[in-house]
Amino acid sequence: MDVEIWSDIACPWCYIGKRRFEAALERFEHGDEVQVTWRSFELDPTAPAEREGERAARLAEKYGITVERAREMERQMTETAAGEGLEFRFDLARSGATFDAHRLIHLAGQHGLQDAMKERLLRAYFTDGELMSDRGTLIRLGAEVGLDEDEVREMLAGERFADQVRSDERTAAQFGISAVPTFVVDRALGVSGAHPPEALLELLREGWARREPAPVVVGGGEACGADGNC
């Protein structure tokens, strides 16, 4: 069964959602038969390499709230993340473009390292204060999960996987996906949001049930039976 997860790096619910999905997958009876693919979704495709100033101040301006209220929201998010075993350091986080990081995830996918790369990038952004648009950083993080440094360097210098990132985003638009994380099972069933493991497990089970062919309709159909009776 195919599960595609549209997700960004600089997206707190995507990281939290990843843990919740993993918990669901752990409990899913047919987990061995699930193939997860991470799909690209940039929350802000126009982001500069790095945004200036404090994150909470930017949020405050964007939503017309006080900086103190924005910091309070960050504290709440940090607590929620801690509940999933994640360490969010908004004080360190460096916001900026994630396009190249998405390309790196696609490259890792070709080497069977997609999940490891996605995980490493999320931690780099949320815990380690790494900048996702910095190529040296991406080369180092790629090597950490087992990618070849030269291949990553060459990819970043060129346009490789740019089409795949955009193609993921076009597919998201076609599917009406406007928020992430969004989990899509066999392109038949989709759920947006970092739902609790129970809900994501329900999605997996419903997706699985759909895979069973509907009761095969024999009535009215001219056919030959296993007894050779036509």
Next chain:
Amino acid sequence: MDVEIWSDIACPWCYIGKRRFEAALERFEHGDEVQVTWRSFELDPTAPAEREGERAARLAEKYGITVERAREMERQMTETAAGEGLEFRFDLARSGATFDAHRLIHLAGQHGLQDAMKERLLRAYFTDGELMSDRGTLIRLGAEVGLDEDEVREMLAGERFADQVRSDERTAAQFGISAVPTFVVDRALGVSGAHPPEALLELLREGWARREPAPVVVGGGEACGADGNC
């Protein structure tokens, strides 16, 4: 979209169903995106290399009807086939095991010639009076559709694709398929029988509609929107 068709060679409704399916596919809006796979299904896995006597006589004995009634059924089937542009020659048909013919269809699949091979074998059986268990015949028919004679000869001498034939049959059993042809779309929807093109077109359209993700459920899910609003 994947369409798997479980089918035998010595199966009149399978040949007629193939034509009806082709007519449906011709009219289907997304025909270009349909990948058809022919799956093996032996109506009689215990069949000898060749059955003795007249087909109608065997049918008569099997179903407790007169030979004349069996011949009448053959005439009706021949007329139905003619309505699809097919020439059925039950007077020539040589009944017997189809296991090797199914292996040949699998081999052809590896060379992008599966449909051509399936078609050629059906015609060989129903029109040309060819024996499906005869290896020389299979080598010649394989070469006719573009397969390498030596590869076919070597395959027939060994066990290649035997597992695939049996695996198709196990899957059929799991899916509750007891009659052929059976058409299964994306392993989500199945129909048994040589239904008219309109009904098979309906199956294709219903299968297609199922591919669209259900309206993505956002309610209650904690997510980050494309505006960066988490």
